[in-house]
Amino acid sequence: MIENIAAGFALFASVDSFLALLAGVAIGVIIGAIPGMTVTMGVALALPFTFSMHPVTGILLLLGVYKGGIYGGSITAILINTPGTPPAACTVLDGYPLARRGEARRALDIALYASCFADFMSNLALIALAGFLAVFALRFGPPEFFTLIVFSLTIIAGVSGDELARGLISACLGLILATVGLDLIYGTGRFIFFDQYELMAGLNFIPVLIGLFALPTIINHYASDTPVRERVADLAARGASLADFRRCFPSILRGSVIGVVLGAIPGIGGAPAAFLSYSEARRNAANPDDFGKGEIEGVAAAEAGNNGVAGATMIPLLALGVPGDIITAVILGAFMIHGLRPGPLLFQENIDIVYAIFMGIMLSSVYLLVVGRLSIRFISRIADVPDRLLMPVVLVLCAFGAYAVNNSFFDLLVMLCMGLVGFLMLKTRIPAAPFLIAFVLGPLLEDSFRQSLQLSEGTIGIFFRNEICIAFWVLTALALALTVRRGLATRPRPAA
Amino acid sequence: MRAHGDIVFGLVVTLVAALMMTVVIPVGIDSPGEVDILALSPSFWPLVIMALMGSIGLVVTLRALLALRAAKEPDAAGPLPDNASTAGATASGGGSNARVVACVAILFAFQQLLEPLGLVLASTLVITALMLLAGERRARLIVPIALLVPAGLYLFFTHVAMVQIPLGVLEPLTR
Numbered sequence: 001m002i003e004n005i006a007a008g009f010a011l012f013a014s015v016d017s018f019l020a021l022l023a024g025v026a027i028g029v030i031i032g033a034i035p036g037m038t039v040t041m042g043v044a045l046a047l048p049f050t051f052s053m054h055p056v057t058g059i060l061l062l063l064g065v066y067k068g069g070i071y072g073g074s075i076t077a078i079l080i081n082t083p084g085t086p087p088a089a090c091t092v093l094d095g096y097p098l099a100r101r102g103e104a105r106r107a108l109d110i111a112l113y114a115s116c117f118a119d120f121m122s123n124l125a126l127i128a129l130a131g132f133l134a135v136f137a138l139r140f141g142p143p144e145f146f147t148l149i150v151f152s153l154t155i156i157a158g159v160s161g162d163e164l165a166r167g168l169i170s171a172c173l174g175l176i177l178a179t180v181g182l183d184l185i186y187g188t189g190r191f192i193f194f195d196q197y198e199l200m201a202g203l204n205f206i207p208v209l210i211g212l213f214a215l216p217t218i219i220n221h222y223a224s225d226t227p228v229r230e231r232v233a234d235l236a237a238r239g240a241s242l243a244d245f246r247r248c249f250p251s252i253l254r255g256s257v258i259g260v261v262l263g264a265i266p267g268i269g270g271a272p273a274a275f276l277s278y279s280e281a282r283r284n285a286a287n288p289d290d291f292g293k294g295e296i297e298g299v300a301a302a303e304a305g306n307n308g309v310a311g312a313t314m315i316p317l318l319a320l321g322v323p324g325d326i327i328t329a330v331i332l333g334a335f336m337i338h339g340l341r342p343g344p345l346l347f348q349e350n351i352d353i354v355y356a357i358f359m360g361i362m363l364s365s366v367y368l369l370v371v372g373r374l375s376i377r378f379i380s381r382i383a384d385v386p387d388r389l390l391m392p393v394v395l396v397l398c399a400f401g402a403y404a405v406n407n408s409f410f411d412l413l414v415m416l417c418m419g420l421v422g423f424l425m426l427k428t429r430i431p432a433a434p435f436l437i438a439f440v441l442g443p444l445l446e447d448s449f450r451q452s453l454q455l456s457e458g459t460i461g462i463f464f465r466n467e468i469c470i471a472f473w474v475l476t477a478l479a480l481a482l483t484v485r486r487g488l489a490t491r492p493r494p495a496a
Numbered sequence: 497m498r499a500h501g502d503i504v505f506g507l508v509v510t511l512v513a514a515l516m517m518t519v520v521i522p523v524g525i526d527s528p529g530e531v532d533i534l535a536l537s538p539s540f541w542p543l544v545i546m547a548l549m550g551s552i553g554l555v556v557t558l559r560a561l562l563a564l565r566a567a568k569e570p571d572a573a574g575p576l577p578d579n580a581s582t583a584g585a586t587a588s589g590g591g592s593n594a595r596v597v598a599c600v601a602i603l604f605a606f607q608q609l610l611e612p613l614g615l616v617l618a619s620t621l622v623i624t625a626l627m628l629l630a631g632e633r634r635a636r637l638i639v640p641i642a643l644l645v646p647a648g649l650y651l652f653f654t655h656v657a658m659v660q661i662p663l664g665v666l667e668p669l670t671r
Binding site for chain 1: 505509516520524525526527528532533535536538541542545546548549552553555556559592593595596598599600603604606607610611615619622623626627629630631632637641645646649650653657658659660661
């Protein structure tokens with residue numbers, strides 16, 4: 001074993017690998033921060049550059065882009081209420097209110113620290129638990145996915161604030177919008193009106209995300225008679241303190257674990273992990289009512305859940321050769337281009353490469369901290385730009401980003417329509433976060449439900465087939481009970 | 497006041513759900529003639545969602561009616577929304593409503609101009625229009641931002657992100 005580690009170190013310890021990893025993290029942060037530029041796009045763009053590199057160097061470049069991109073989405077989420085990546089939509093909930101209060105630097109700092117810590121934990125989990133978590137993840141079939149997603153949807157209660165009924169309505173709207181497209185089983189069209197063939201593939205997530213979060217903020221700016229942003233120059237420069245980090249540490253640790261567990265399950269992704277971490281942080285907080293109004297712990301929890309996924313998604317890839325999401329699917333392609341086949345054989349025949357990758361992954365957390373600190377120093381100045389100059393620029397950035405997803409004007413129309421919907425939701429006190437969660441999880445929920453019924457030929461007992469399903473049902477019931485109890489405890493008494 | 501608003505809101509949600517279940521879903525979803533398991537029908541899941549939404553709408557309405565009955569005088573103002581995209585301000589005067597309408601009109605004009613003018617030129621126009629609408633009058637700020645931001649984004653997406661950005665009427669300039 002010592003010889004293998006030494007061989008891995010010899011492969012890893014090259015200037016090329018160090019520089020490639022650093023460049024990857026920096027590129028990833030920039031890409032993640034740009035709304036509409038997906039991390040998948042960034043990894044796919046970087047892939048051709050790896051052909052001429054040593055396998056370890058090339059894969060570390062891609063991993064750097066991945067890690068940087070996961071964090072980068074939080075930057076624009078905090079500064080301009082425009083999540084750069086889908087999981088960063090959860091960071092918006094408390095990050096943007098903090099920025100409006102002139103505490104952008106503090107929010108960005110805690111997001112960075114939470115990201116780095118969770119990323120480090122995720123890397124440790126990858127190294128130490130790859131085998132165990134991969135075997136656990138393999139036990140997930142359609143019924144297990146269904147019960148997991150049902151449990152995940154209970155987080156809607158956590159992100160609905162005081163408006164639970166409106167949050168549920170928002171979730172229903174997200175679920176129904178997620179059904180647009182071709183039916184999974186019969187292939188027939190659902191809500192494909194006006195012969196818009198683009199609707200056959202369903203609504204693309206990025207234009208919906210940008211429209212729902214960024215555009216209402218822009219439109220609402222014009223709805224204000226008076227300037228709304230309170231700006232105190234001193235506070236704008238105040239970063240997160242050690243006391244802030246200590247206070248947020250339980251949420252960061254919890255979020256990291258949630259991210260690791262969910263990240264190891266193929267197909268789940270960072271968004272559910274971020275929202276679940278946020279919901280749990282709120283449930284355990286001393287002042288849960290502060291969440292959604294600029295609570296630093298909310299930012300920390302969201303980013304911890306989000307970044308906890310990053311290393312864990314590599315677990316099914318490395319241990320089993322099964323990509324956990326589309327990004328790891330691109331990375332799988334990189335492995336194969338370099339003549340490597342992830343899975344059990346990789347650990348037998350190329351264990352030195354595996355160790356080299358592990359070392360690089362650990363270093364990526366350090367690079368993330370360095371690159372993040374540098375980027376915050378410059379990027380946080382965006383918060384000082386007046387809204388009347390910033391909002392039109394943000395709109396155009398969103399338009400370019402929405403177009404870039406599929407080179408389609410239709411996506412721009414979707415973005416604008418969702419912007420209007422988001423603005424109406426804002427004015428009717430319907431929270432947007434449940435909509436987004438339901439839109440993300442809806443397809444997986446329905447597909448796993450229907451696949452389960454196909455397997456069981458219509459019998460619903462399949463949803464209770466093993467201890468995993470039962471455990472998630474129990475967790476769901478507990479979450480609902482806690483929500484109801486909290487709702488009853490905080491309900492205002494009618495005036496006498 | 498808020499209770500009245502909730503009653504209207506609840507009724508609207510219930511009506512929308514009913515409309516979806518009775519009209520939009522039957523018209524908008526092609527279902528096979530024979531389905532062995534009802535729950536596998538393409539329209540099953542949307543119907544369940546809308547039934548749930550309609551039920552919640554009814555609950556909101558009933559709760560508001562009960563609150564109205566219980567309270568002597570409903571409160572004039574409710575709590576501010578929790579949604580993080582709230583900018584902390586509420587629209588008040590007719591001037592702000594007119595600006596919102598103008599903003600929405602600009603956005604849809606932008607969408608209509610995209611194909612003929614291209615993304616760059618349309619973006620230049622929309623930045624100028626929105627800045628003027630927001631009250632910015634300094635040409636030394638408007639002109640460079642309106643010109644440089646779309647151009648910079650075009651260069652980034654075209655040459656770095658390898659995304660073809662449509663230029664519309666400016667296309668001959670690139671040949």
